Amino acid sequence: MLPEGLPEGRRGSFPMPATWRPELDTAVDARFRVRYEIVGSEGAPLLVVAGGISANRHVCANALDPSPGWWRKLVGPGLAIDTDRWQVLGFDFLGSPGTVEPPGRLHVTPGDQADAVVALLDHLGVRRVHRVVGASYGGMVALALGCRQPARADAVVLIGAAHRGHAQATGVRSVQRRVVEFAIRQGRSREGVALARALAFTTYKSAEGLDARFPFGWEWEDGTPVHAIDRFLRKRGDEFAERFDAETYLTLSASIDLCELRPEDLAVPAWFIGWEEDTLVPSWLISEAARRVGAPAGLRLLRSEAGHDAFLLHSPAYEVALRETLLATEPRRLASSAG
Numbered sequence: 001m002l003p004e005g006l007p008e009g010r011r012g013s014f015p016m017p018a019t020w021r022p023e024l025d026t027a028v029d030a031r032f033r034v035r036y037e038i039v040g041s042e043g044a045p046l047l048v049v050a051g052g053i054s055a056n057r058h059v060c061a062n063a064l065d066p067s068p069g070w071w072r073k074l075v076g077p078g079l080a081i082d083t084d085r086w087q088v089l090g091f092d093f094l095g096s097p098g099t100v101e102p103p104g105r106l107h108v109t110p111g112d113q114a115d116a117v118v119a120l121l122d123h124l125g126v127r128r129v130h131r132v133v134g135a136s137y138g139g140m141v142a143l144a145l146g147c148r149q150p151a152r153a154d155a156v157v158l159i160g161a162a163h164r165g166h167a168q169a170t171g172v173r174s175v176q177r178r179v180v181e182f183a184i185r186q187g188r189s190r191e192g193v194a195l196a197r198a199l200a201f202t203t204y205k206s207a208e209g210l211d212a213r214f215p216f217g218w219e220w221e222d223g224t225p226v227h228a229i230d231r232f233l234r235k236r237g238d239e240f241a242e243r244f245d246a247e248t249y250l251t252l253s254a255s256i257d258l259c260e261l262r263p264e265d266l267a268v269p270a271w272f273i274g275w276e277e278d279t280l281v282p283s284w285l286i287s288e289a290a291r292r293v294g295a296p297a298g299l300r301l302l303r304s305e306a307g308h309d310a311f312l313l314h315s316p317a318y319e320v321a322l323r324e325t326l327l328a329t330e331p332r333r334l335a336s337s338a339g
Contacts, residue, residue, distance in 0.1 A: 007077060008062065012123075013035040022109070025107045033100075036089060037089075039083050046130060047088050047130055047131045051312075052135065059071050060088070062083075074312075074319075081322065081326070094108050095255070109259065110255065110261070114144040114149065117141070118148075129153050136159075136308070139162070142158055143163060143270075147267070156266070156270050156271075157325045160274055162289045163289045164259055164260055164261065173256060180246050184246055190241045194238050194240065202233070204308045205308070208277065209277070214232065263292035263294075265294075268295055275310045280307070286299070300321045302317050
């Protein structure tokens with residue numbers, strides 16, 4: 001009997017084909033595994049779901065694992081991605097712990113992750129899924145899959161994601177990676193990951209959102225003035241470093257900046273959702289991707305002080321937009337709307 005209110009869940013893993021190698025690391029001597037989790041009733045239409053680089057196969061609480069998943073506010077019974085209606089398939093990105101042996105830093109692209117999704121569908125005996133839904137880095141993966149393997153999905157949904165990074169975001173991530181690399185050389189890799197993640201958090205929220213949450217002011221702490229935002233960033237960085245090793249961070253952070261896709265190559269319908277306040281993946285870049293897609297494409301730009309992190313949070317306008325991408329048979333060009 002299932003725990004009350006929780007959907008069914010099952011997990012598995014399997015090896016990538018022995019001959020498979022990352023497209024930029026063809027000489028690497030390693031073995032790769034795909035680890036996955038499926039939530040929802042067997043026989044329901046299947047959605048492949050992927051998030052930011054810190055996301056994993058555990059998307060939401062289920063009977064197998066009742067702990068909160070990374071998309072807990074949007075995926076579950078009765079939520080925007082309703083597990084009473086859909087099956088949701090999550091996976092660990094290649095380069096994450098448990099996916100490569102021996103572990104180490106790799107050069108992987110969103111296209112490599114798309115290869116892993118296709119191998120996963122083959123493993124499960126699934127020819128075609130209803131949607132590939134990708135948010136942040138996962139949106140790049142969804143776009144890559146739609147470009148490379150259009151026969152495997154009815155449509156793709158890109159949330160807070162585009163076909164490439166932009167100079168400011170790439171520059172910030174480059175500094176984060178240099179922090180981690182310096183820390184590794186000093187034998188303090190965990191501290192490096194914590195610092196890099198703390199810096200990353202300053203780009204995930206809008207300036208207005210951070211200022212509203214952390215009013216200006218400081219207190220003395222061990223003889224040093226410390227602001228509330230500083231305590232928040234330290235806490236988030238330390239929590240992240242508890243579960244993310246340095247090599248994984250370097251691999252997946254760099255993978256974002258190795259993304260260079262042509263929206264014109266997308267051969268399936270696509271929906272794009274973004275936020276005007278997002279500085280990490282700005283609305284102008286998402287709009288550019290949507291304009292360049294050759295297949296039918298819908299664009300919805302929303303408003304949120306959460307900035308890039310809005311993809312993780314519930315809001316009425318976001319829920320409406322997300323449900324529409326799953327239920328509509330074909331996108332229609334949507335005007336930007338606040339929400």
